[in-house]
Amino acid sequence: MLAYPEGVIELKSPNEIQQMRPAGKFVGDVLTALKEKAAVGVNLLELDELAHQMIREAGATSCYIDYHPSFGASPFGKVLCTSVNDAVLHGLPHDYTLQDGDLVSVDFAVALNGWVADSARSFVVGTPRPQDLRLIEATEVALTAGIEAAKVGGKLGDISWAIGEVAHEYGYSVNLDFGGHGVGRTMHGDPHVPNDGRKGRGLKLKAGLVIAIEPWFLETTDEIYTDPDGWTLRSQDGSRGAHSEHTVAITPDGPLILTARD
Template sequence: MIIYKTDEQVELMQISALLVSQTLSEIAGVLKAGMKTEEIDKLAKEFIHDNGAISSFYNYNGFPSQLITSVNDVVVHGLPGKEELKDGDIISVDVGVIKNKYHGDHAYTFIIGDAKPEIIKLVKTTKESLFVGIKEAVVGKRLGDIGFAIQQHNEKQGYGVVRDFVGHGLGQSMHEDPQVPNYGRKGTGMLLKENLVMAIEPMINMGTKDVFMERDGWTVRTADGKPSVHFEHDVCVKKGTALILSDYSIIEAAEKKNNNLNTSYY
């Protein structure tokens, strides 16, 4: 069932989405080689709680952590732990919060230190494709238009577009209808109407689109061991131009100030 939001509900959702952005900004300010992913999880827990919210992810279907840290060939659902980040790593940090009964949920991929040009290109292209998809999230377009735009932008670079995991509707539940694939055909799928709120989230692999799940039941890796990148925004369908509820600008500002992060692709 599709749940369209009122303008007042969209405003509440934007508060939740911006708290996710603020959390990611806090993380962007401290990320560096040698940092353990469990330290990121602890920081996020404290910041989210200090701002009157709770993690959407913690204990969701048994998920054991506050947020998701997916490093290098981990596509999604990486578990924070004692793993130390290394120079040249990429890490996708996915954060979800519940505030005012509504969820915010989005992700950002960071580059630690010096990285190979081909990895920097993958990060740049994936991030670009998110905004290419968002341009299609307007009244009168169809769901397949979003996926088609993201798919074309990445596949023309030879990248694999993950099929097994997709974006989703968002509201008082973290996962609502519709599913929002990062692939598709133009002019197909449901007609987009005003105040549909979605998490649009391209998950793009340097090599094959195929993935597998580790024995922990959570961690999803690329089948060929090549890197994967994940970006995600919370988006509300509007006439003419989509309303992005989350805010990358504050994340990018913190990222640029942190000399341990690579922003050379900007």
């Protein structure tokens, strides 16, 4: 494992990136299963239990259940983030039954064989509203743009700029409090990857850098607040949010999506 000169950001060898693939595939498979399970009448706790069961069967370890950063009120206690409608990040699964038209964002991260993968997707349960589909589309287009900018020789700001340009084209503002991050043996590491920025600025992108790229947008604001549960982040004005994320390795042959879904 190599590192940047400052010794803070670790670069993975080609062999280590290959070792990360099983974790990435597992995370992608779980998110696919969760989307298939989610339906009108399904409880968020049922989704969390399905993910928990799959974790146990795979011999993986949840990155969330004992997670207790400074911004969290207590250890998270669940294995999924399930954010519904005006919730967009860190949604703590609770006793809520999905309703027709709910916009659901699911974020999932595990360690498998010592390596972490992290990914998120948004979808609508039941009858979709056109504006929700547009919001989800914007995060997915921004994710694709950010991944395409993750090239050896580029700058970290290229990724942020690409994401931000898509947001602005769709008419959304961007919150910079939370964004992408380094991934490896732990879920969150350097560098931080903002969802807006200046092209050609910041860290030089090198082969072996593995990052989670995760655009998330709110429909009519970029202001958020923390729910009384101490975790769930909601829009200040009640507008809906969407979130898309992949774990990506930067390689000499271009970006490699480790959490690609079938």
